[in-house]
Amino acid sequence: MRIAVTHSSKKGLLAEYMQRFGGHSDQAIPDDMFAEGDSQETIDAVIQTIQRLGHKVVGIEADNRVVQRLKAEKPQIVFNIAEGLFGDFRESYIPMTCERLGIPYTGSDPLTLGICLNKSRTKEILSHYAIPNAPFRLIYPHEDIQARLEDFPFPAIVKPLSEGSSKGIFNDSVLFAPESAAEIIQKMFAKYQQPLVIEKFLDGKxxxxxxxxxxxxxxxxxxxxxxxxxxxxxxxxxxxxxxxxxxxxxxxxxxxxxxxxxxxxxxxxxxxxxxxxxxxxxxxxxxxxxxxxxxxxxxxxxxxxxxxxxxxxxxxxxxxxxxxxxxxxxxxxxxxxxxxxxxxxxxxxxxxxxxxxxxxxxx
Ligand SMILES: Nc1ncnc2c1ncn2[C@@H]1O[C@H](COP(=O)(O)OP(=O)(O)O)[C@@H](O)[C@H]1O
Ligand SMILES: [Mg+2]
CATH class of the missing domain: 3.30.470.20 (ATP-grasp fold, B domain)
Structure with missing residues (x-):
């Protein structure tokens, strides 16, 4: 088969970041900014292994040239591992493009990828179907943090709403009391520029x-x-x-x-x-x-x-x-x-x- 492996390399993500912000961003790049990107070693391993299985494989960086690349390469199927960098729907980009071009692809569709990248939406759906998940609350940057923490069970854990790969989840993300939690929450708002999810800390296996x-x-x-x-x-x-x-x-x-x-x-x-x-x-x-x-x-x-x-x-x-x-x-x-x-x-x-x-x- 002709297979395209669509990926987001760490190098590609950095290039996209520089293209968008150049040297002009007034925000420091968080140390975990590119955590979701794949190393070149992983991308090469996926491509070479699929080649060894007998397929004709091309690797395509999931940047803004992806539509032309897919049109030119005409793969029979896309093997998608691209995480993307910008926006809450970044994981949906390749599946959406494949849907538009009529190319089959591996993995979930744009809707499911969009939902699963949003920890609150995911938990809302699970809760609707009575599937156990930790009690939680969403906190927006403009809100009064102490008021939002009122009655919330501690210890708790706080995470950015739309990240993965343990991005934004550090040793100090576990909160033991509302008084000390506010400072950490403020720091996270400043660093990740997005709403946060606070969850009851589950202490089991x-x-x-x-x-x-x-x-x-x-x-x-x-x-x-x-x-x-x-x-x-x-x-x-x-x-x-x-x-x-x-x-x-x-x-x-x-x-x-x-x-x-x-x-x-x-x-x-x-x-x-x-x-x-x-x-x-x-x-x-x-x-x-x-x-x-x-x-x-x-x-x-x-x-x-x-x-x-x-x-x-x-x-x-x-x-x-x-x-x-x-x-x-x-x-x-x-x-x-x-x-x-x-x-x-x-x-x-x-x-x-x-x-x-x-x-x-x-x-
Ligand atoms: N409610 C929770 N209770 C206890 N630990 C948690 C809870 N939520 C997350 N964690 C810890 O934080 C880690 C990362 O959280 P997770 O929601 O899986 O984010 P990521 O998308 O970054 O993997 C988990 O593997 C777990 O160890
Ligand atoms: Mg996880």
Whole structure:
């Protein structure tokens, strides 16, 4: 097959940023600004691995030349891992472009990607369907913070509304009392320039769950458990920016993950059920990774990642490939499976054959 891998490289994101703001931004670039972008190593690994599977592959940076590139390359399917940089709908850009150009693509549609990047909208939908998730409140920059914190249960955690990859989630994002919370919240408004979500802190086991398939073939892969004992002493038990990108380095990986998770059969069944429900109500397609944390006996959905990270090396500690590996899929077999799932969903083999009756109608 002819496959285009659409991606957002860290370098590409920086170029876009400079193009938009040049040297004229009066805002300092936050240290985690490009956290959602992929390294060149990951992009090369995805492209070369799909090539080795026997496909003709081209990599396309998801910048403003993407429409021309896709028109010129005419891929049969787009393998999309592009996160984008600007705006709350940045993850929808490639799926939307593919929809417009009539090119099949892997993963969820623009609506689902738009919703899942908004932690409040996601939780509102989950809550509507009575799917457990932490009680929360949205805080806007113009609001009286102390008033918004009134009656809110502490400890709590605060996060930017529309980010991923632990961007904006630091060791000090866990708030222990309303008095000290206001200062941190003010700092976050200044740094991230967007509303914040404050959630009840759930102190149970944390898991992340890779899921793939469609319809009645949705499959939950072996569950990954995050073991916070491996964090430096004094660190709060969360998968923060420090934990993900600073303390856990490929050259000195932390022993943070156990797969399959150590869960009782009942707990495992509960997790699987809640994850399947979230998948269903959010309209996920092909693949995703869902973060879960226990509140007592009840697994709660933390957030849903319809564009999961797929770093290639074991020591990168990337959770979707880790779950797939535990299920017996190499990196290549994992990528081929995602492509197969999408090809099947789009009914591609049938789609190129225009039915006789439809052709007759056109004359
Ligand atoms: N309500 C919560 N209770 C406890 N920990 C949380 C809660 N929400 C987030 N966390 C911690 O913060 C981490 C990052 O939050 P998450 O919502 O998954 O954001 P991201 O999109 O950056 O991955 C989680 O993996 C978890 O460790
Ligand atoms: Mg997460």
């Amino acid at each position: 944390e898991l992340t769950v890779a899921v793939w398939g469609n319809g009645d073939e949705v499959e939950v892969l072996p569950i990954v458990e995050i073991c916070f004992d491996a964090l430096p002493s004094g660190a709060v038990p969360i998968y923060s920016y420090e934990a993900k990108w600073i303390w856990d380095r490929p050259e000195k990986p932390l022993n943070l993950f156990v797969c399959p998770a150590s869960l009782s059969l009942t707990a495992e069944k509960r997790v699987e059920a809640v994850v399947r429900e979230a998948w269903q109500v959010l309209g996920i397609k092909d693949w995703c990774r869902i973060d879960v944390r226990f509140d007592g006996e009840i697994p709660n959905i933390l957030e849903v990642n319809p564009l999961p990270g797929i770093l290639p090396k074991h020591e990168d500690n990337s959770c979707f490939p880790k779950a797939a590996r535990t299920a017996g899929y190499s990196y290549g077999a994992m990528l081929e499976k995602i492509i197969d799932i999408a090809v099947k969903r789009w009914g591609m083999k049938d789609a190129v054959r225009v039915p006789e009756a439809a052709l007759a109608d056109c004359i």
